[in-house]
Amino acid sequence: MKHTLMLAGLFVATAAVADESPTLTVYAPDYFTSEWGPGPAIEDGFEAVCGCDLKFVAGDVLPRILLEGARTEADVVIGLNTDVTARARATGLFAPHGQDISVLTLPIEWNDDTFLPFNWSETAFIYDKTRLKAPPQSFEALLDAPDDLKIAIQDPRSSISGLALLLWVKAVYGERAPEAWAKLAPKVLTVTPGWSESYGLFTDGEVDMVLSYTTSPAYHIIAEEDDTKAAAIFPEGHYFLTEVAAQLNTTDQPELAQAFMDYILSDGFQGMIATANWSYPAVIKDGFLPEGFAALPRPEKTLFFSETEAEALRQPALDEWRAAFN
Amino acid sequence: MARRVQLTLGPALLAALLVAALVLGTLGAVAIRAGGFGALRGADMQALWFTLWQAALSAGLSCLLAVPVARALARRRFAGRALLISLLGAPFLLPSIVAVMGLLSVFGRNGIVNGTMAALGLPGIRLYGAHGVILAHVFFNMPLATRMLLHGWQGIPAERFRLAASLGFRPRDIHRHLEMPMLRAVLPGAFLAIFLVCLTSFAVALTLGGGPRATTVELAIYQAFRFDFDLGRAASLALVQVGLCLAALAISARATLPSGFGAGLDRAAPPAPAGAGLLLRDIAAIAAATAFLLVPIMAVLARGLPALNDLPAGLWRAVTTSVAIALGSTALTLALALPLALAAPRHRWAEAAAMLPLTASSLVIGTGLFVIVRPYVNPVSLALPVTLIANAAMTLPFALRTLLPEARVLAADYDRLAASLGLRGIARLRYLTLPRLARPLGFSAGLAAAFSMGDLGVITLFSDGETKTLPLALFQLMGAYRMDQAAAAAALLMALTFALFWAFDRIGHHADPR
Numbered sequence: 001m002k003h004t005l006m007l008a009g010l011f012v013a014t015a016a017v018a019d020e021s022p023t024l025t026v027y028a029p030d031y032f033t034s035e036w037g038p039g040p041a042i043e044d045g046f047e048a049v050c051g052c053d054l055k056f057v058a059g060d061v062l063p064r065i066l067l068e069g070a071r072t073e074a075d076v077v078i079g080l081n082t083d084v085t086a087r088a089r090a091t092g093l094f095a096p097h098g099q100d101i102s103v104l105t106l107p108i109e110w111n112d113d114t115f116l117p118f119n120w121s122e123t124a125f126i127y128d129k130t131r132l133k134a135p136p137q138s139f140e141a142l143l144d145a146p147d148d149l150k151i152a153i154q155d156p157r158s159s160i161s162g163l164a165l166l167l168w169v170k171a172v173y174g175e176r177a178p179e180a181w182a183k184l185a186p187k188v189l190t191v192t193p194g195w196s197e198s199y200g201l202f203t204d205g206e207v208d209m210v211l212s213y214t215t216s217p218a219y220h221i222i223a224e225e226d227d228t229k230a231a232a233i234f235p236e237g238h239y240f241l242t243e244v245a246a247q248l249n250t251t252d253q254p255e256l257a258q259a260f261m262d263y264i265l266s267d268g269f270q271g272m273i274a275t276a277n278w279s280y281p282a283v284i285k286d287g288f289l290p291e292g293f294a295a296l297p298r299p300e301k302t303l304f305f306s307e308t309e310a311e312a313l314r315q316p317a318l319d320e321w322r323a324a325f326n
Numbered sequence: 327m328a329r330r331v332q333l334t335l336g337p338a339l340l341a342a343l344l345v346a347a348l349v350l351g352t353l354g355a356v357a358i359r360a361g362g363f364g365a366l367r368g369a370d371m372q373a374l375w376f377t378l379w380q381a382a383l384s385a386g387l388s389c390l391l392a393v394p395v396a397r398a399l400a401r402r403r404f405a406g407r408a409l410l411i412s413l414l415g416a417p418f419l420l421p422s423i424v425a426v427m428g429l430l431s432v433f434g435r436n437g438i439v440n441g442t443m444a445a446l447g448l449p450g451i452r453l454y455g456a457h458g459v460i461l462a463h464v465f466f467n468m469p470l471a472t473r474m475l476l477h478g479w480q481g482i483p484a485e486r487f488r489l490a491a492s493l494g495f496r497p498r499d500i501h502r503h504l505e506m507p508m509l510r511a512v513l514p515g516a517f518l519a520i521f522l523v524c525l526t527s528f529a530v531a532l533t534l535g536g537g538p539r540a541t542t543v544e545l546a547i548y549q550a551f552r553f554d555f556d557l558g559r560a561a562s563l564a565l566v567q568v569g570l571c572l573a574a575l576a577i578s579a580r581a582t583l584p585s586g587f588g589a590g591l592d593r594a595a596p597p598a599p600a601g602a603g604l605l606l607r608d609i610a611a612i613a614a615a616t617a618f619l620l621v622p623i624m625a626v627l628a629r630g631l632p633a634l635n636d637l638p639a640g641l642w643r644a645v646t647t648s649v650a651i652a653l654g655s656t657a658l659t660l661a662l663a664l665p666l667a668l669a670a671p672r673h674r675w676a677e678a679a680a681m682l683p684l685t686a687s688s689l690v691i692g693t694g695l696f697v698i699v700r701p702y703v704n705p706v707s708l709a710l711p712v713t714l715i716a717n718a719a720m721t722l723p724f725a726l727r728t729l730l731p732e733a734r735v736l737a738a739d740y741d742r743l744a745a746s747l748g749l750r751g752i753a754r755l756r757y758l759t760l761p762r763l764a765r766p767l768g769f770s771a772g773l774a775a776a777f778s779m780g781d782l783g784v785i786t787l788f789s790d791g792e793t794k795t796l797p798l799a800l801f802q803l804m805g806a807y808r809m810d811q812a813a814a815a816a817a818l819l820m821a822l823t824f825a826l827f828w829a830f831d832r833i834g835h836h837a838d839p840r
Contacts, residue, residue: 034799035640036806066555067359067696087555150435155532157549185537189435190454193532193545196804200427203809205436219807278807322369325537 023053024256027065029079033058038276042078045268052256062088069093075251076260078118079243081160085115086311088246095249097261104265105284107302108240115244118264119279121213122238122302123164124231125151132208139172139236143183150189152198152207156318159194160241165211166317167310168239171303177317181324191325214238214296219278221292230297237301242282338669341662342679348719349686352694353568357561359697364550364558366566373541374566380456380540381524384463385517391464392471392516393509395615398608399472400479401599408835410616411476412828417619418469419773419823421780421797422462424816426533428622429453429462431629438621458534463527467520469619474519474727477766478512479505481735497599512731518578519727522571522684543567547687557693564690571685575678623820630817633810641815644799645822651795652778652826654710655717659725659774660767662718667729668759671737680726683719691716717778724777725770729763736762761839768834772827779823796822 024046033039033056043054057064061077062084068074070093080088088094097116104110106120125142127135136142136149154162173180189207192198202210209232220229245264247257263269271288273281281288305313357363399411417425432438433453440450453461482504490500526544535541543563550560662680669676695712736759744754760767780797794802796819803812 030798031802031805034794034802034806035638036802036808060552063551063555067693068700155538157553158532158545188537190458190533190535191537194805196801197423197426197533199807200804200809200812201430204427204430204434206430206434216807223807322538325539 021051021053022253022256023055024050024253024260025055025057025073025075026260027057027059027061027074027077029061030058032056032079038273041272041276042269045272046260046263049263050256050259052253054260065093066091070250072248072250074248075253075257076245076247078245078264080115080246082115082242082244082307083160083163083310083314085112085244086307089114089307093248093250094246095251095257097246098258099261099265104282106240106242106282108304110242112244115246116261116264117242117244117282118269119273119277119282120240120242121215121279122240122299123161123168124212124214124216124233124238124299125209126202126212126216126229126231127209128202128205129228129230131205135209135230135232137232137234139180139234142187142232142234143180145187147186149187149209150207151184151187151209151211152201153188153191153211154195154198155191155193156321159192161195161211161213162191163314164239164241166321167305167313168303170313170317171239171305172236178320178323181321185324188325213241213279214299215279215293218274218290218293218296222275222290233297233299235300237303238299240302240304243277243279335669335673337661337665338673338676341666342676344715345662345679345682345719345722348691348695348715349568349682352691352698353561353564353686355694355697356557356564356690360557360561362558363562363565364556364560366559366562369541370543370546370559370563372539373543373546376456376540377525377542377544378570380459380463380542381521381527384460384467384524385520387460387464388467388471388520389513389517391615392468392475394607394611395468396472396475396479397505398611399476402605402608402612410612411473412831413623413824414615414619415469415473415827415831416623416820416824417465418467418473419776419780419827420466420623420820421800421816421823422466422527423797423800424626424780424820425466425622426462427629427813427816428626429465429534431625432622433458433461438625454534454536456535456540458536459527459540462534463520463524465619465622467523468615470523470724471516471520472615473769474512474516474731475509477728477769478508478731480765481731482508497601497604500599511734514578515727515730518574518681519684519723521574522681522723525570525574526567526685526687544687547689551689551693560687560690564687567685567687568682571681572678575681626813626820627817630813630815630820633814634818636811637814637818638811641796641799641818644794644796645818647794648779648796648819649822649826651713651717652775655714655721655778656771656774656830658714658718659721660771663722663725663729663770664759664763664767666722667726667733667763668737670726670730671734677726677730681723684723686719688716688720717781718774721770721774721777724773728766728770728773732763732766761837764837764839765834768831768837771834772830775826775830776823779819779826 028039031037039056039058043056046052046054057074061080065072065074065077065088069091072093077088094114096113099116101110101112101116104117106117107122110117136145142149153165156162156166169177169180169184190201192201195212198207198210199212199216201207202212212231214231214233217227217229217231220226245261247254247261251257265283267285270281270283270285273279274289274293280293395414399407420428430437430453433451434440435450435453437453443450486504487500490504495503525542527542532545543566547560547563547567550556550563666676666680670680740758740762744750744758749758781795796815800812800815800819803809803815
C-alpha cells in the first residue's frame, strides 16, 4: 500500500513527446533508464545518428505489452530476459530483427531471428576474499559446505536471477535437483524479491555469498578499485543469462525501429556495454572490455536451456524449490 | 435540520464514492480484462494463512507493547518529551526498504545485538524467518499504536483524573474506571489498522521472511502479475484481501465501545501519579521503546551520512518531485478524511469507505486504472490527479483512525450545544471542528506527507526514465551496485520524510487551543 506512486509512473510513462522529429518509443526495465544504467548512453548514441527522439518508457516491459496488446505505443522493447521470450513470442507482436547474428560472440549457440541479445553474463555466487578465505570450489562443495555458510538468493517468482538459479540447479543436477535444494536451503539466510536487496545484504556483510553474476566483480574492480570481490567459479558450469531486444510489428516507425536494431550490434553500442551495464557485450572485439573485465575468471562450461525447455521446467522447478523451504 | 445533515454529508458521500470506485472499480476492471476471476492455487492458500496469522500476531504485539509506552508518555512530563513523541513515530513513516536497512544493522548477523551477544559469549539471534517479519511489523506499527493510544489518553478530560484523585483512586481504580474504557474504545481500531497494514505487507515480508514460506497475499498478487501474468488470479487474490478487510472491520465494530467521558474544560494535564515503582516502570517503558525504535534509525543515518556528499546531482531533482507530490497528496488526504471522519460517528458506511483503501493492492489499482482510462484518454494527462488521489486514498485509513475517536467525542460532547447555539456550516467548522481536531489533523497531514514520500511503487510497475521520485532513485542506485550512495539516499529520504511529518504534526499542536 505504500507503493502507489507506481500510478504516477504508469501514467507519465505513456508521455509521447510532441516534437517535430519522429519519436522512437522504447520500453525498457526500470534499472535501464536511470542515469546509472545503460539507457542514457544508448539514447545519446542513437539520437546522434537517427535524427529522431528516442523515448524510453521504463517498467515491467512484458506485462505492459501484454496489457496493451496490438495498440501498444512501443516501437522497440529492450531488456527482456530469456525467461519471458516464449510468452512474448506467443503474442505475435514481434517482428524479425533482420541482423546477421553470426557476429555474436556468445558462449552458447544463438539462432533466434526475433529476439536479439545485446549483453550477457552467467549466474555465480559472489564472495568477499577477505571474509571468506576458503570459498567452495564447486557446486557440489557449496552443497556440502557447513550450514553456517550463509548465502542470499532471489525469489524466482519475482526476479530473473532467482529463476536462473532454479534453472542452474536443474541444469547441473537434473532429476536430483530436489536433493540439491534440500542441501542448499539451510544455507539460504533469506530470499529477497530482487537482486538489489540480496546484493545489499552481501555488501553489508550479512551473508558470505550472494547469488549474482560472473561479471559483478568487474564493477568493484573498475568503479571502486576494490579487488576483494570475486565470483566462485564452479567446474559444473554456470547458467547463461542474456538480455534481448526486439522490434514490434505494430510500430508506426518501422524504419527507425529497424535502425535501432541495427544500432544494437554496432561498435558504438557494444563497445560501451561492459561498463554501462556491467555485463559482457554480445559482440566482443578488441578494446570492448576494459582491463579489469578481461581478466575476470571464466567458467569452463556455460549452461543454457532453450526457451521451450525453460518454459517446461519452470513450474516443476518452482515446486521443487518451494518444497525444499517447507 | 434535514438540510443541515445533507450539507455535512455531501462531501463525505463524494469522498466515499471516490474511494469505493478507486478500490472496487479498478478491481472490477482487472477482473473484466482477465475475463473473470481465476482459481487460487494451493500456494495461494498457504500465503493466505501466513498472511492472517502473522498480521494478527504483529498487530497484537504492537498494541500490547504500546500500552505501557503510551501510558508513560501520557502521564509524565520531561524535557524533550514532545520531540521524543515525534521521533518515536518515525518508524511508521519509513519507506520499508529504509526500515529494513536499519533493522538489519541492529538485529542482523553483523548487527549491534549479535555483536554484543558474541562479545559476551552468548549465542546470537536469527532475524530471518516469520519472526523477522513480525519483528519488522512491530517496529513499523508499534509507533502507530502508541500514537493512537496517546491520543486516547489525552482525550480523557483532566477533570476525570482530578476527580479520581479527590476520590482517592489508586492506580488500579484509575485503570479500571478511566483507562480501561478508553482502551476499549481505542484498541480495537488500532489493532484493526495494524492488522490490515500487516495484511498487505509486501517488501518487508519479502526480505526478512527467509524463504517462500513467508509469502503474503500481496506478494502472491505481485507474482501472479509479474511471473504468471495471470490477471484473473491476481483479481481473485485482491478480492480475498478486500473481503478480509471488511470482515475485520465488522468484527472490530462489534468490539468497540464508546468511552463516554463527557466533555471537559480543557484544563492542564493532571499531575503524574506518585510512587517510585510507577515512575521506574514508566522510565523503563520509555527507555525500551526509545532504544527499539530509534537505534535502527540512527544506524541508517550513520551508514548514510558519510556518502551524502557523493550523491549525484540528479538525485536532487528526485527530491523536488517527491516533496511536491507529498504536499499535494497531503492536502487531498485532509479534504477526503475530514468529511468522512465527521460523518463516521453516525454513519458506518463512511468508516468502511475510509478503511477500504488499506486492503487494496496498489498493483491492482494501477493496472485497473490503466485499463479503464487508456481507451479514452492518454493516461499521461491524468498523471498528477491520479497520483494524488491514489496517495491520498492510501493514507485515508490512518487519517480516519486518528480522527475518528476525537470526532466521536466531538459529536457526543458538542453536537447539542452547537445545535442550540445555531453553530453550523463554515462557522462550526472554524470555531468548533477544526480547533478541536487540530492535533489529529496535523498528525494525519504528517502521515499523508510521509507516506507519499516513501512511496516506492514505481519499481513494481512502469515509469519513464525521467520523472523519478527519491525512493525510486534509491532503488536504481542499489540496482547499479552503488550501495553507499543508496545508503546516503536512504538517510536523506528518511530525514526528509520525518521533517515533513514533524512540521505538520507541530502545526497541529500549535493550532490546538488546549
